[in-house]
Amino acid sequence: MPDRSSRRSDLGRLAAAVLQVGFDGTTPPDWVLRELAGGLGGVVLFARNIDGDPAQVVRRLREENPEVIVAADEEGGTVTRLEAARGSSWPGNAALGMLDDVARTERTAAEIGRLLAATGVTLDYAPDVDVNADPANPVIGVRSFGADPGLVARHAAAWVTGLQAQGVAACAKHFPGHGDTVTDSHLALPTLHASRDLLERRDLPPFRAAVAAGVQAIMCGHLMVPALDPDLTTTLSRRVMTDLLREELGFQGLLVTDAIEMRAISARMSQPEVAVRALAAGADAICVGISSPGGENVAAMREAIAGAVRDGTLPEARLAEAAGRVAALTAWAGGGPAGGLAVPLDPEYGVSRLGLESARLALRAVPGEGAVARPVLTRAPIVIEMTVRPHEAIGDAPPYGLAEALAARLPGTARVTLTPGDHAVPPLGGHGDPPPVVVTRDAHRHAWMRRVLTEVLRRRPDAVVIEMGLPGRPCGAVHLSTGGDSRVSAIAAAEWLTSG
Structure with a gap:
């Protein structure tokens, strides 16, 4: 024994x-x-x-x-x-x-x-x-x-x-x-x-x-x-x-x-x-x-x-x-493939070709309350990103967002980050300036985000709203939802805003 x-x-x-x-x-x-x-x-x-x-x-x-x-x-x-x-x-x-x-x-x-x-x-x-x-x-x-x-x-x-x-x-x-x-x-x-x-x-x-x-x-x-x-x-x-x-x-x-x-x-x-x-x-x-x-x-x-x-x-x-x-x-x-197959990459962005295609297809644009023609950005805008602390499953905040994707296409793009504790609306420019781009994540869950949106749209009815969480009630001149905040989702949204 x-x-x-x-x-x-x-x-x-x-x-x-x-x-x-x-x-x-x-x-x-x-x-x-x-x-x-x-x-x-x-x-x-x-x-x-x-x-x-x-x-x-x-x-x-x-x-x-x-x-x-x-x-x-x-x-x-x-x-x-x-x-x-x-x-x-x-x-x-x-x-x-x-x-x-x-x-x-x-x-x-x-x-x-x-x-x-x-x-x-x-x-x-x-x-x-x-x-x-x-x-x-x-x-x-x-x-x-x-x-x-x-x-x-x-x-x-x-x-x-x-x-x-x-x-x-x-x-x-x-x-x-x-x-x-x-x-x-x-x-x-x-x-x-x-x-x-x-x-x-x-x-x-x-x-x-x-x-x-x-x-x-x-x-x-x-x-x-x-x-x-x-x-x-x-x-x-x-x-x-x-x-x-x-x-x-x-x-x-x-x-x-x-x-x-x-x-x-x-x-x-x-x-x-x-x-x-x-x-x-x-x-x-x-x-x-x-x-x-x-x-x-x-x-x-x-x-x-x-x-x-x-x-x-x-x-x-x-x-x-x-x-x-x-x-x-x-x-x-231990009995599966050895992992030698490569992922086909998009030559411009170095991301999965399939992933980028899926992100492009997933974009959903609807007229917001302003209901104006789709804007095509040709000059660097201000991007207002509203964020909350990510939950533990996510980890840190996404490192690559819409501001980075837009800056790659329109150098000089400015980024302002608003949080639950600091969400004063920045200067938004006026007539002749590019429309501000407002990024939200699950705005339907956060009253402060909705208050900021109301104030931004009061000052700039031509603002474009990009929802990178679950889609909510459309607002802004144009409301674009991405279905998430992956790198490819940000790239696809930036393309949409600048391509016409």
Whole structure:
């Protein structure tokens, strides 16, 4: 029989296998390398880890553990990790949903898969398949394909198919649906107030479609869904994680939690307790986006999981099953394409040719309240960009916006950034000056943006409004919506404003 120290070592490796952790810096710190040598199952890359060649980071990780899953959030559009420094080469889900061309969605995901595969990423925390039923949702919005369950379902399946054809595992999120909420789960615990019948008709079809398409992973959201479990958050609920997802929907792949440092769950219990209880409920991998400087929280979770098995709180068979699913995903990804296919680039802008074409097609222009002829900018305008602090899923503010795209075509373009705390309207010029260009993101959700728009249009009725979030009520002389704020969306809007 194996001795006690051997069993302790085996439990420690099983416990390490189910953790997917982030770290600071562009070089894996010593504690990550030690954990990898001890069986750490996954590492999550963020923009903060990307400087130069991200493949070099991945190679260093695999020197310590060739089997490690390397994950990233690469949704396209607003949420990008590998292209965070320059802006995404592909419009996001809202723009793709507006086009409703499933073949284009599949091709888009395939190109994103090529980028990831060339880097060595094996798991993409995408697509977002939430049905954005509430336009006031602060965290989903343009990350969703739309508000129609059928549309979201068919594009979810197409995205999964395109990505996984490149040997990168897709991860549909945020089960059982984060679209009809008005709380950001990074900050507090959202509640999904929907009957079981409504969940079946609206929120679950995209997940069923993803499962039918062979999705390798699903990420659960940190939500309260009383119709499914009145007592526990979804992450800790066996009714949701096992009874619904496994038994009713038939999903047998990797079930990963959303990041457990999010306030929706971390405000209620410690990370070690979350990890143990989530595994008991049916999770296979615990996502830890933010780790302590020396990895102390990761070590604490590993020890808590192994300790829970030893004291009977967590069945060893459940932990072994979870670690087995981690290994199965590694084996699946190892059999895919090597990532040698290049993404065809537009020669002028150096972005995906397909992505730019999609961004151009997604533009929607309607007459605003001023209803004048479409302006064609021939001289540098002032661009007024209204911004709010991006939510945690996005990271920093988009680095390349409409002002930069316009300045490349009309040198001298001026940019003024307004925020919730500082939004005094600047001088706007007068008759004979180019019309000001006002950029908003989800103006329908922000009263201060609407007040600024009212004041700008009072002074300059010829102002052009560019909505780079969800489209709202048209205003301005012309109202142009892009369906998102990717790099290619900004380029397409700048072309539209200057091309005639």
